[in-house]
Amino acid sequence: MKSKNFLLPMMAFICAIGMAFATINQSSDPELDYIVTESGVEIVEELNCEIGNTPCEARITPGGTPYPVYDDPALMTRKIGVGKVKNAF
Amino acid sequence: MYYGDLNISARKDKRRSIYLSIMLFYFIWLLVFSGITKLADQSFVNFWLNTPFLFEKRMAEVFAIVIPIVELLTALLIGLRRTRRIGLYFAVLIFMIYATYSIWSLINANGMPCSCNGFIAQFSWKQYLYFNIGNLVLARSSIYILKKEKRFYRDNDRNVS
Numbered sequence: 001m002k003s004k005n006f007l008l009p010m011m012a013f014i015c016a017i018g019m020a021f022a023t024i025n026q027s028s029d030p031e032l033d034y035i036v037t038e039s040g041v042e043i044v045e046e047l048n049c050e051i052g053n054t055p056c057e058a059r060i061t062p063g064g065t066p067y068p069v070y071d072d073p074a075l076m077t078r079k080i081g082v083g084k085v086k087n088a089f
Numbered sequence: 090m091y092y093g094d095l096n097i098s099a100r101k102d103k104r105r106s107i108y109l110s111i112m113l114f115y116f117i118w119l120l121v122f123s124g125i126t127k128l129a130d131q132s133f134v135n136f137w138l139n140t141p142f143l144f145e146k147r148m149a150e151v152f153a154i155v156i157p158i159v160e161l162l163t164a165l166l167i168g169l170r171r172t173r174r175i176g177l178y179f180a181v182l183i184f185m186i187y188a189t190y191s192i193w194s195l196i197n198a199n200g201m202p203c204s205c206n207g208f209i210a211q212f213s214w215k216q217y218l219y220f221n222i223g224n225l226v227l228a229r230s231s232i233y234i235l236k237k238e239k240r241f242y243r244d245n246d247r248n249v250s
Contacts, residue, residue, distance in 0.1 A: 009168030012114045016121035016164075023126065051194070 033079060034070040035060060035088060042067075044088040049081025056081035058088040105234050112231040113173070116180055117164045119224070123209075124160035127153070159183070177232045184225040191218035 035042040035058050042060050047069060049056035056079040057066035069079040069086070127133045133153045163183060166176030195214045212220060 005170045008110055008114050009117050012117035013121055013164070013168065016118040017125060019118075020122045020125035020129070051197075 033058075033088075034072070035067045036070065037065075037067050042088070047079065047086045047088060049079055049086060050084070052082030053080060054083030055079070056083075056086065058086040060088050062087075062089060102238070105238055109231060109234050109238060112227060112234075113167060116167050116177070116224075116228065116231070120160045120164035120167070120180065120183075124157040124164065127157035127160070133157075174232060174235055177228055177235065180228040181225060181232070184221050184228060188218060188221035188225060191215075191221055 031046060033044050033047050035044060037060060044058070044060075047056065047058060049069070056069040058069050059066050066085040069088075071077040071079045159179075160183065163176055163179040166172040166179060168176070191214055195218060209217070209220070
């Protein structure tokens with residue numbers, strides 16, 4: 001009974017805290033997005049790509065080419081959205 | 090003297106106790122894991138910014154803090170013996186809200202912009218819905234077992250005295 005009231009919850013807490021910190025993805029930037037163009041990476045304010053499963057794309061000039069948008073400065077995580085091309089100018 | 094009924098009762102109680110121990114460990118682990126990953130992952134604010142419900146940044150920031158704190162508090166309530174039942178009721182409520190949100194997302198969203206971390210991040214909305222329904226059933230069954238266990242100990246105490 002004692003194990004259920006003290007040891008077990010403690011073990012669950014420790015186990016969960018350890019696992020949580022081991023799996024956190026801290027790379028994504030909540031403030032900015034990163035657009036990869038031919039001339040380099042354009043840093044823009046967070047875009048709202050809406051809910052979806054299609055990679056988000058954005059234009060940096062009116063009528064220009066759409067470029068892929070990334071969530072992290074390491075350009076590892078593509079931003080996901082509904083597939084609409086967003087304007088980032 | 091016949092001890093058959095007593096043995097069956099003791100065996101049942103042992104099984105109930107093991108089941109409850111596993112469930113308590115699982116719920117505390119799940120809620121703490123979920124709460125901490127949400128608190129530590131800065132992109133969780135993005136998730137709320139991208140949902141159709143809330144567009145204001147301040148509101149998204151509030152949600153991004155309140156939800157993981159509620160999860161952590163629920164885990165704490167489950168961990169403490171006196172508040173265990175209330176904690177499990179809170180867990181049922183949380184999983185009901187998550188399941189409802191999964192249904193809404195299945196109907197309205199095209200895909201999976203998951204705010205989840207760890208193994209849950211691999212889930213689709215449908216899998217996430219089944220996962221929440223499963224948790225809901227487990228939490229409800231834990232409340233039932235907890236009630237039975239309390240009754241068993243109360244009856245035993247009465248028999249001894």
